[in-house]
Amino acid sequence: MTEYLVAPSTHVAGAVRVPGDKSISHRALMLGGIAEGITEVRGFLESEDCLATMRAMRALGVQIEQTNAREIRVRGVGRTGLKAAAQALDMGNSGTAMRLMTGLLAGQSFDSELIGDSSLMKRPMERVATPLRQMGARIETASGKPPVKIRGGAALGGIRYDLPVASAQVKSAVLLAGLYAQGQTTVIEPAVTRDHTERMLLSFGCQVDSAHGEIRLTAPQRLEACSLEVPGDFSSSAFFMVAGSIGAALLTISGVGINPTRTGLLDILGLMGADLRVVNHRSAGAEPVADIEVRPAALKGIQVPEHLVPLAIDEFPALFVAAACAEGETVVTGAEELRVKESDRIAVMAEGLTAMGVSCEVLPDGIRIQGRREQQVFAGGTVDSHGDHRIAMSFAIASARARAPIRILDVANVATSFPDFPGVARAAGINVVTSQ
């Protein structure tokens, strides 16, 4: 099993660039696949999760050429041009791929089946199946979990759906099915969630209206191929925002997507006293981009405002490391969604923090962490990432404040979102080496 060995990293500083955005790369493959014409994508994230979506779209009859690691050309087959796959589509570790594909496949004329790895096969899928069935789709899950079986030929109708959880994946699945539904599809969000699907649909020439938490589209709509530029993934840069805040000197992260539906961590770290400066604002098509300068700061513990939770949902493992290095207590609540990510991120982070001598208390919907503003907060030792990429990377950056080496188990899944994490991390002074 692949593991990381990370020596105490006392010189975290420098300049890094993170790879392309995972959420946007998935969507580029799916929307490009059902568009008319060739969609060119620059900055594509060639990670295991996105490669699972690429393989699935190919299996459905879409030709995709990869000109180099970060550039692809998707030959769209048009809205009704997908063909039945010869076998079940394997979405690997990716919840986003499985949930969005369920929405895309719900309105097709053929049957499909979606499967995944052992983590994905345990994740809840009724959250997408329920609204899609209300639209007329015929979908079966195994007691709420994958495999997801979709019967083709269902006539879908638009619905008005109040999301019970703030989930961009559920919103996106309903909107993708809405492209195949008769009439208007409306999704109402209980809180703001990432809006990459809406922005990208606009780039493909679709009409989507968003206002006051309601997102609306009316089918049928033609998707016109376009050129897309994928910004650096804010969620991958989060590890360096925390590393720089607990590190030695200035750390610059360049080319980061700063879509405001993703940047809750900037606000949370700001409340904790971090010194983060967002500079050199520009755009990558429909998405805003900037560079982020991070300087070491004396962090203090806070109660994380619940309204920021959906805007930072993937960043909590990294944030917990910052909280351990902050003076006083940090409390996170309203984050029960963390329990159904690639792992139960509350339980798994608590286990690792405790193993390294950080005192914390698990709450049903969050965690309470007692931070210490000391140079060597983490005792070192062995932690198990339970195959969760973001947990593995979070404990790697803890080395900036570790007394002894940290051995992190089961890290192969880092390649699902950040294939060259060890190389990029070393450029920032994080002493990580991989061993098999």
Ligand code: S3P
């Ligand atoms: C994602 C949405 C979020 C996020 C996931 C990616 C997306 O999940 O955690 O990593 O690309 O739409 P939820 O929609 O379940 O919150």
